[in-house]
Amino acid sequence: MEASETAQRFAHEQWPYGPKFKRVNGWRMHYVDEGVGAPVVLLHGNPAWGFLYRKFIKPLTAAGRRVIIPDMIGFGLSEKPVREQAHTLDGHIANLTSLLRQLDVRNATVVCHDWGGPTGLGFALSNSDRVRALIIMSTWAWPLPPAEFHRRIFPWRMMHAPLVGPYLLGRHNALAGRGMYLSVVDRKKFRAEAQSVYENILPDPGSRLLTWTWPRWIPMDESARGLTRFEWLERELRKSKLPTxxxxxxxxxxxxxxxxxxxxxxxxxxxxxxxxxxxxHFLQEDSGEEIAGKINRFLDRIEERQS
Known part of the structure; x- marks a missing residue:
């Protein structure tokens, strides 16, 4: 089943938004673009997609804001490359940058979560003329050390093993299934309204490549391939004066x-x-409307100070 058909079947009532697409660096990227006003860009991580922010859209648009939610290349309704080389951190930053420049996004609030953190901050810190504010949730933006969670042999380091990661996350969709289920508080509600959406948007092992390759970009030691980019993020964050x-x-x-x-x-x-x-970890599932309210009040305070 095509990803768009899956989304319509499993998520139409909760996700009734017409699909929009742009070509970014040769890939087809899906995004939601709702409302008018200063843009709020909502960025997901692994193994989620824009659906994660479904509870944010109405509160933010009702407050007079434009909501833009990209599906990262490799997730959701976006194209899913089957080559690991397509999924570098710099590549994902470049994809996001291409989309937001094509949409001529300015005066934006960038909401960062999980891998949407390094990706969104990579965009924001190199395009500060387009960014108004930052919302940072459950993410990181420095090289070392990793979280204690990521130092555990099970489950995290097992995912880095050449065979175990592709087997569990690729063949059995473990991260979108049990992984997300264990990463919410109200699991009964999550199972009833959302779990099948996350599982079925990644319908086969080929579509799940990023779920087990992206975690390998988390720096575990000085030889990590993402180390230089994370060092840059940390340096640039220290200089940032963006309201956060x-x-x-x-x-x-x-x-x-x-x-x-x-x-x-x-x-x-x-x-x-x-x-x-x-x-x-997926706090949007348990407290989506509450977080959207916090974002609205934070932006209201910024507007009052600037008026």
Whole structure:
């Protein structure tokens, strides 16, 4: 079944948005573009897609904001390259940059989560003339050390094994299935309204390539291939004066707030928060409307200060 047919079958009532596409660096990228006003760009990570932000759209557009939600190349309704070489961190930053420049996005608030963090911050810090503010949630943007979660032999380091990662995440879709299920608080609700959407948007092993190759870009030691980009992100963050709000899930163990939100506060001492909400790693599933409200109030404060 085609990805677009899957989305219509499993998510139409919760995701009634007409598909839009742009060509970015040779790939076909899907995005949602709703509302009018200053844009808010909502960025997902692995193994999610724009559906993760379905509870944000109405609160943000009702407040007079334009909502743009890309599906990263390799996820959702976007094209899914079957070559690992297509999935470098710099490549994903370039894809996002191409989309937002084609849409001539300016005065944007960039909302970063999981891999949407390094990707979105990579765009924001190199296109500061197009960015108004940052919302940072459950992510990171520095080289070392990784989270304690990522140092565990099981499950994380097992995913880096040449055969185990492709077998569990590719053949059995473990990250979009059980992985996401274990990364929310209200699992009964998640299973009823969302789990099948995440599983079925990645219908076969070929479409799941990024779920097991993207984790390998998390720097584990000094030889990591993404180390230089993360060093750049850390340096540029220290210089940033962009208004920033930190929002974190209390129960997140992938990027726990005591370690990671504190680190962001060190790099961005002017940042507001962290504001804590109910949520494990995919906090949007448990507290979507609440987070959207926090974003609206934060942007309202910025507008009041600038008026």
């Amino acid at each position: 709000l930190l929002v974190w899930g209390r129960e997140d163990e992938v990027f726990d707030y005591k370690t990671f939100a504190t680190r962001f506060k060190e790099l961005l001492p002017h940042a507001e928060g962290p504001e804590l909400v109910t949520g494990r």
